[in-house]
Amino acid sequence: MKSKKERLLLEMERAGVDKCIAIADSWPESGIGSNSDLVDLFEDCGNVYVIGGISPFKCFSETLENLDRYISDKKIKGIKLFTGHEEFYLTDECIKPVYELAMKHNVPVLFHSGWDNVKYGDVNVAEEVIKEYPHLQFVCCHCWYPEISKCMGLIKYPNIAFDLSSVADNEDILDKISAEVKALTEKIPDRVMFGSDSFGCSMEGHIKFVTDLGLVPDIEQKVLADNAIRIYGL
Numbered sequence: 032m033k034s035k036k037e038r039l040l041l042e043m044e045r046a047g048v049d050k051c052i053a054i055a056d057s058w059p060e061s062g063i064g065s066n067s068d069l070v071d072l073f074e075d076c077g078n079v080y081v082i083g084g085i086s087p088f089k090c091f092s093e094t095l096e097n098l099d100r101y102i103s104d105k106k107i108k109g110i111k112l113f114t115g116h117e118e119f120y121l122t123d124e125c126i127k128p129v130y131e132l133a134m135k136h137n138v139p140v141l142f143h144s145g146w147d148n149v150k151y152g153d154v155n156v157a158e159e160v161i162k163e164y165p166h167l168q169f170v171c172c173h174c175w176y177p178e179i180s181k182c183m184g185l186i187k188y189p190n191i192a193f194d195l196s197s198v199a200d201n202e203d204i205l206d207k208i209s210a211e212v213k214a215l216t217e218k219i220p221d222r223v224m225f226g227s228d229s230f231g232c233s234m235e236g237h238i239k240f241v242t243d244l245g246l247v248p249d250i251e252q253k254v255l256a257d258n259a260i261r262i263y264g265l
């Protein structure tokens with residue numbers, strides 16, 4: 032785990048990234064890092080913030096209690112649901128305590144989207160919870176990659192934002208993805224956030240992807256920094 036921390040800090044330095052968010056896995060024993068792994072690992076780093084993970088299938092109530100404590104102590108800034116990686120719907124009854132906890136602390140709920148098993152967190156499913164919890168901030172991770180235009184269906188709801196992690200991963204479809212991301216960003220410049228999914232994808236590559244979009248400087252600054260600072264309360 033320690034070497035991963037060094038690798039991340041080094042990659043940030045190389046890519047010119049001042050601050051980042053590390054997202055924990057939803058399983059207590061994980062190679063990616065569990066909530067407690069990441070909290071411990073980055074406790075002494077003022078520039079790496081942690082988002083917690085939770086799974087309805089593994090140590091749910093224990094994890095919920097831990098998240099409650101970590102969020103109270105400002106060690107965790109939000110909670111990610113791994114819908115699609117895991118077979119549960121965003122609308123499942125068992126997930127409601129996660130939404131309640133996030134509302135209690137006023138932190139965002141992130142959800143995985145795109146690739147395989149899309150149905151668990153697809154636009155229609157996401158819409159249901161976004162409407163049910165209008166005061167809760169949602170973040171759609173990966174913008175339903177590779178179908179970025181799906182995001183447009185939800186922009187009328189002010190409590191959803193989008194993160195660009197992994198979207199620049201495939202050179203072959205980059206033109207199409209760029210056009211769709213640019214259109215989305217220009218439509219809702221305050222609700223699209225940079226993301227890279229480091230180590231799965233390249234931090235530098237994703238920064239280049241955003242700077243190549245040709246956004247006006249003001250909007251580019253929002254995407255690369257300001258929106259995340261505001262949405263995650265960094």
Ligand SMILES: [Zn+2]
Pocket residue numbers: 142143144172173
């Ligand atoms: Zn994800």
